[in-house]
Amino acid sequence: MSxxxxxxxxxxxxxxxxxxxDQFAKNIVTGSLNANTENDYxxxxxxxxxxxxxxxxxxxxxxxxGKSNDAMEELGQIQSLFQSGWKTISDTFEHRxxxxxxxxxxxxxxxxxxxxxxxxxxxxxxxxxxxxKVLHQQNAEELAALCRKQGGAxxxxxxxxxxxxxxxxxxxxxxxxxxxxQADPVAWDEIETVLKETLGENWQERFSSIDKKPLATxxxxxxxxxxxxxxxxxxIKVQIPGVSERVHADLKFFELAASLLNSQxxxxxxxxxxxxxxxxxxxxxxxxxxxxxxxxxxxxxxxxQWEYPILIKExxxxxxxxxxxxxxxxxxxxxxxxxxxxxPVLKELVHSFFKQLFVKGLFHADPHPGNFFVTPQxxxxxxxxxxxxSLSKAETKAYQGVLVALLLENNEKIDVLLEEAGFVCxxxxxxxxxxxxxxxxxxxxxxxxQYYLEVMRQVQVKIPDNFVLMARVLIVIGGLLRQHQVRLxxxxxxxxxxxxx
Numbered sequence: 001m002s003x004x005x006x007x008x009x010x011x012x013x014x015x016x017x018x019x020x021x022d023q024f025a026k027n028i029v030t031g032s033l034n035a036n037t038e039n040d041y042x043x044x045x046x047x048x049x050x051x052x053x054x055x056x057x058x059x060x061x062x063x064x065x066g067k068s069n070d071a072m073e074e075l076g077q078i079q080s081l082f083q084s085g086w087k088t089i090s091d092t093f094e095h096r097x098x099x100x101x102x103x104x105x106x107x108x109x110x111x112x113x114x115x116x117x118x119x120x121x122x123x124x125x126x127x128x129x130x131x132x133k134v135l136h137q138q139n140a141e142e143l144a145a146l147c148r149k150q151g152g153a154x155x156x157x158x159x160x161x162x163x164x165x166x167x168x169x170x171x172x173x174x175x176x177x178x179x180x181x182q183a184d185p186v187a188w189d190e191i192e193t194v195l196k197e198t199l200g201e202n203w204q205e206r207f208s209s210i211d212k213k214p215l216a217t218x219x220x221x222x223x224x225x226x227x228x229x230x231x232x233x234x235x236i237k238v239q240i241p242g243v244s245e246r247v248h249a250d251l252k253f254f255e256l257a258a259s260l261l262n263s264q265x266x267x268x269x270x271x272x273x274x275x276x277x278x279x280x281x282x283x284x285x286x287x288x289x290x291x292x293x294x295x296x297x298x299x300x301x302x303x304x305q306w307e308y309p310i311l312i313k314e315x316x317x318x319x320x321x322x323x324x325x326x327x328x329x330x331x332x333x334x335x336x337x338x339x340x341x342x343x344p345v346l347k348e349l350v351h352s353f354f355k356q357l358f359v360k361g362l363f364h365a366d367p368h369p370g371n372f373f374v375t376p377q378x379x380x381x382x383x384x385x386x387x388x389x390s391l392s393k394a395e396t397k398a399y400q401g402v403l404v405a406l407l408l409e410n411n412e413k414i415d416v417l418l419e420e421a422g423f424v425c426x427x428x429x430x431x432x433x434x435x436x437x438x439x440x441x442x443x444x445x446x447x448x449x450q451y452y453l454e455v456m457r458q459v460q461v462k463i464p465d466n467f468v469l470m471a472r473v474l475i476v477i478g479g480l481l482r483q484h485q486v487r488l489x490x491x492x493x494x495x496x497x498x499x500x501x
Contacts, residue, residue: 099253102146102150102253105142105143105146109139109142109143112135112138112139116128116131116132116135133171136169136171136172137171139172140169140171140172140174140175140176141175143158143172143175143176144158144175144176144178144179147176147179148179150250151219152219152250153219153246153247153250153281155179156218156219156220156277156281157277159176159177159368160273160276160277160280161173161176161273161277162174162176162177162179184217185214185217185222186217186222186240186241188212190241191224193241194238194239194241194319195238195320197319198317198318198319198320199315199317199320205229206228206229206314206315207226207227207228207229208227208228208229209226209227210224210225210226210227211224211225212224215235219243219247220239220240220243220247220281220284220285221237221239221240221243221321222238222240223236224236224238228312232312232325233324233325234312234322234324234325235309235322235323235324236315236320236321236322236323237287237320237321237323238319238320239287239318239319239320243285244285247281247282251274251277251281251282254274254277255271255274258270258273258274280366280387283386283387284386284387286318287317287318287319287320287321289386290321290385290386291311291316291321293385293386293387293388294308294309294310294311294385295311296362297362297385297388298311300360300362301355301356301360301362304352304355305379305380306348306352306381306382307326307379307380307381307382308326308381308382308383308385309323309324309326309383309385310323311323312324326373326375326383327375327376328373328374328375328376328381329373330370330372330373331345331349331369331372331373331374332369332370334373334374335484339484341374341378342484342485342486343486345374345378345380346477346480346481346484346486347486348380349372349380349480350446350477352380353367353473353474353477357391357396357399357400357470357473358400361390361391361393361395361396362388362389362390362391363388363389363391363473364382364385364388364389364473365388365389365469366385366386366387367472367473367476367477368476369476369480370384371383371384389469389470389473390466391466391470395421395422395464395466395467398417398421398422399421399466399470401417401420402414402417402418402423402467405417406435406448406449406452407448409435411432411435411436412432414428414431414432414435415428415431415432418461421467422467423461423462423464423467424461424462425456425461426459426460426461427459427460430459431455431456431459431461434455434458434459435452435455446474446475446481446488446493447475447479447481447482448478449474449478450475453468453471
């Protein structure tokens with residue numbers, strides 16, 4: 001069998017697998033809709049499906065054994081992907097109604113990409129680039145549509161990826177960033193049940209009034225404006241009933257998605273993303289964690305020019321979180337209404353984060369623009385403290401040295417600074433050569449941080465987790481600066497860094 005014939009047959013196999021997955025999903029959906037029971041047979045049918053896939057792959061491997069190392073390697077990857085998929089799926093059958101369309105979509109995503117990989121040896125570089133561009137556009141749109149349909153943790157995952165992972169092709173980041181964490185509100189009677197269970201049957205005595213229309217509805221909780229019986233206005237966050245169980249099931253399914261799609265991107269580890277996403281979302285489920293974060297911020301930044309919620313301890317339970325209410329408007333909405341305010345507001349945002357990073361080493365680590373508000377007094381308000389970052393004094397000093405060198409493009413001693421900051425660089429000279437090249441994004445120095453991370457990964461530099469977390473915060477803020485055409489020159493950045501010492 002010639003190489004071209006093996007590639008053709010391999011492509012046909014993948015297409016057959018995708019069609020099989022499609023039919024499998026349709027059969028199970030039909031069975032689920034028509035049945036009055038929990039469909040115990042579904043697990044057996046699912047197991048049979050995976051066994052059929054393994055049999056087809058085994059036959060393919062046998063037929064081409066020893067004829068092409070490349071083809072064997074490709075098909076071996078496919079085999080391992082599908083073999084590992086069954087265990088994860090079997091654990092989530094309890095929630096199978098949420099996952100049939102997801103399974104179908106993800107099979108097609110990985111199938112298309114594998115097919116292109118297998119036939120790319122017969123394409124010119126121009127053809128391969130063009131086909132890859134079309135593929136990414138199609139896959140990004142279908143992935144975003146899937147997340148939008150699934151809602152909940154899926155939308156949060158889309159936001160997380162678009163904000164934190166610039167290594168992802170821009171078409172994915174831009175498409176996923178368009179999703180908003182605005183779920184359909186849960187009925188008040190369900191929320192009231194949670195309040196009774198957590199604050200007691202007499203929960204209403206704690207308040208003189210409460211607006212039953214939520215201020216915000218997200219994947220995990222809804223926020224209500226209320227006035228305490230002793231006067232202060234509060235924002236109370238109430239966890240949506242059953243959300244913890246759904247989130248845990250979704251995270252298990254994301255593990256499968258990562259195993260299927262991990263081979264698509266050379267500089268991106270989707271399985272690592274799922275691990276980081278899981279940590280982030282699980283922290284958001286823990287309202288005691290957020291309360292601790294608010295308390296730490298209060299003790300560290302009590303007299304700053306920017307604002308953040310103050311905890312109301314008597315309203316804290318595993319499923320409720322009370323904070324003093326902050327009047328304000330989301331930063332994007334504010335800047336859309338008052339575009340002339342973009343420069344002072346965004347520069348103040350940069351300044352506040354420089355203080356967080358380089359004074360106390362305690363910083364807001366979920367820099368989604370929806371978490372930034374502008375108060376009627378024109379102050380920046382930071383909301384949603386489910387995730388924070390913490391740097392030691394040594395890390396703060398070392399990271400500042402690395403950041404200054406990168407921003408000033410002073411690469412002569414970058415290897416020494418990286419070593420002092422805990423980086424492991426196997427090829428310092430290669431790193432210096434790549435850093436000396438001009439970044440594609442030259443709008444401002446903060447947006448270049450993404451380029452620097454990509455270069456480090458290209459040279460296989462081991463980057464400390466806390467530095468990556470810090471860099472991603474700066475990248476998101478740099479993106480806001482670029483979006484609103486606010487420039488920060490090197491002298492301004494240098495002054496901010498000096499002022500933050």
